[in-house]
Amino acid sequence: xxxxxxxxxxxxxxxxxxxxxxxxxxxxxxxxxxxxxxxxxxxxxxxxxxxxxxxxxxxxxxxxxxxxxxxxxxxxxxxxxxxxxxxxxxxxxxxxxxxxxxxxxxxxxxxxxxxxxxxxxxxxxxxxxxxxxxxxxxxxxxxxxxxxxxxxxxxxxxxxxxxxxxxxxxxxxxxxxxxxxxxxxxxxxxxxxxxxxxxxxxxxxxxxxxxxxxxxxxxxxxxxxxxxxxxxxxxxxxxxxxxxxxxxxxxxxxxxxxxxxxxxxxxxxxxx
Numbered sequence: 001x002x003x004x005x006x007x008x009x010x011x012x013x014x015x016x017x018x019x020x021x022x023x024x025x026x027x028x029x030x031x032x033x034x035x036x037x038x039x040x041x042x043x044x045x046x047x048x049x050x051x052x053x054x055x056x057x058x059x060x061x062x063x064x065x066x067x068x069x070x071x072x073x074x075x076x077x078x079x080x081x082x083x084x085x086x087x088x089x090x091x092x093x094x095x096x097x098x099x100x101x102x103x104x105x106x107x108x109x110x111x112x113x114x115x116x117x118x119x120x121x122x123x124x125x126x127x128x129x130x131x132x133x134x135x136x137x138x139x140x141x142x143x144x145x146x147x148x149x150x151x152x153x154x155x156x157x158x159x160x161x162x163x164x165x166x167x168x169x170x171x172x173x174x175x176x177x178x179x180x181x182x183x184x185x186x187x188x189x190x191x192x193x194x195x196x197x198x199x200x201x202x203x204x205x206x207x208x209x210x211x212x213x214x215x216x217x218x219x220x221x222x223x224x225x226x227x228x229x230x231x232x233x234x235x236x237x238x239x240x241x242x243x244x245x246x247x248x249x250x251x252x253x254x255x256x257x258x259x260x261x262x263x264x265x266x267x268x269x270x271x272x
Contacts, residue, residue: 009030009064013026014027026071034054041057135162137161142155143155145261150178152176154173154175155173158171169240169247170234176230191251195265203218215238216240217238218235220233220235240265248261
């Protein structure tokens with residue numbers, strides 16, 4: 001506990017410091033100096049009483065008014081109040097962010113752990129909602145996988161449809177990556193395909209360059225839900241040759257193959 005003489009001295013010094021929030025810190029620092037000085041005097045002079053040592057320590061500190069005015073210059077009220085209000089604003093915004101996150105955390109976790117609504121929990125259900133029953137010839141699992149680190153491309157579900165006698169093939173392409181901030185490669189306009197009987201099905205970009213004079217092409221849907229680690233696309237190949245028994249999707253850039261997925265074709269006209 002600081003003595004009365006120390007408290008009196010510190011009070012007189014602080015009376016000249018306009019920024020009152022700093023008074024406690026100034027008092028604590030001055031009291032520590034006074035107590036150190038008092039203890040040193042008591043060690044050096046064995047016959048000195050504690051009261052005498054405290055008075056000597058106070059005198060050694062000098063004029064309290066002069067000291068207070070000097071401290072007043074270094075403890076600016078403008079800077080001090082700015083720091084206080086700045087800290088208050090930071091704490092307030094932090095509290096708002098925490099409250100917002102707490103209220104939205106259940107929805108965020110649900111979005112992170114669920115698959116896109118258009119694909120649902122089972123990609124196979126996508127065909128049931130998008131394809132007319134009379135058009136669907138067959139639907140099956142393909143399990144075609146291609147790795148182009150850090151991406152993994154997978155086609156698990158394939159559907160073959162019949163539109164006005166023409167064979168259409170639809171596939172659900174799943175792309176996974178370990179980095180949640182990594183975006184999927186932009187392949188939508190440049191994905192093409194070829195079958196095992198020598199036919200090429202151009203990409204959307206190639207098809208447009210051909211003035212749309214051919215009836216077969218590869219179409220890539222917009223992302224069916226874009227989630228941190230998984231994205232789904234629907235690939236559609238139009239007017240597929242009935243004689244084809246397998247189809248290979250390819251994406252190459254500057255001569256380098258970045259995607260090559262082969263899926264079997266079942267249940268088409270070639271199978272009777």
